[in-house]
Amino acid sequence: MRLVPIENVKPNTVLGKSLYDVDGRILLRAGVVLRENTIAKIKQINILSIYIVDKYSDEEIEDIIKPELRQKAIITIKEAFSNIGRLNGKNAVRDRESDYTWQEQSYFYNIGKMAVSIIDDILNRKDVMLALVDIRSMNNYTYSHCVNVAVISLTLGIAFQLPKKKLEALCIGALIHDIGKSLLPKEILDKQGDLSDEDKEIVKQHPRLGYKYLSSTYNINSLSKLIVLQHHERPDGNGYPDGLDKDNIVDLSNIVSIANIYDNLSTDLPSKRAMFPSDVLEFLMSNAGTMFDYNIVNTFCRIVIPYPKGTIVEISTGETAIVEETVPGFPLRPTLKIIESNRVSRINEKVELIKEISIVITKVKYEFQA
Structure with missing residues (x-):
């Protein structure tokens, strides 16, 4: 597959x-x-x-969470975001918890329950490596993105052996990290094509809008609220909305920041295609310590699987191969099997990129006829 x-x-x-x-x-x-x-x-x-x-990729690729749970999570986030935006109009901010409608409180309660279900599902897996199996419609992009960011964030949180209560705060914060976008002017949210500089500045306020909106509700953990506020902050102080430096950004926010950019860069959009997997990891690594927390990037690059089993790739020898096995800790150096080569003797030969250091994957092949 x-x-x-x-x-x-x-x-x-x-x-x-x-x-x-x-x-x-x-x-x-x-x-x-x-x-x-x-x-x-x-x-x-x-x-x-x-x-x-097809005949080269008939093995099942298992999602890190159950497909039915993923769909339920997407619907939960969609109901919350769309209805909160409708109930509150533009840029609404509450002064007291009592100002929240019972519908809104129920959305937060459902999101909390969903976070626990996702955590339990992931913790029941033997090996927690990150190979996303998400097919999304652009009509549901924001909601699918939030679920993906939560799954990626949890995978990182588990790698850091965070206690379950922190994992819950991390998951909830990731699921609602973009809730402030539901409070932006509808004409900006629905705008086709590129945004103006003025519109971009308005969009940059979504972390603060989301945080202010959530500030009075008792159903959301304070760490989760900070994730909403800080997920676009950067260790070098060049993030937004407050330009915080690394000493003032909580670790959970740093995790969600990396998960957020990884999912954005790895996703096909009408305006841009997903970046090549190795390019995404190189982007993260080259910006570790400035845009992203260095230690979290280092850990992330050991647990992600950019080339899942069954991926057909072209390698620097000019041959075509299929990924047969991933190597923990070395995401860009999987074990391959040659399926197309000018040398007949090479067909079906295994290539361990962890040993063959002069050979690299140059691209993923989508159209292939052997």
């Missing part, structure tokens, strides 16, 4: 992972054979990439 941009999917391809609509209902179940008209409909609902099964 491998993730392929929708424009590279050919008729008669087998769907590897079920597709869901914006309300969490199954549109197409895994295993269905995709016809030309079905592929066209997938494009129409703004799903940019799907998982497929």
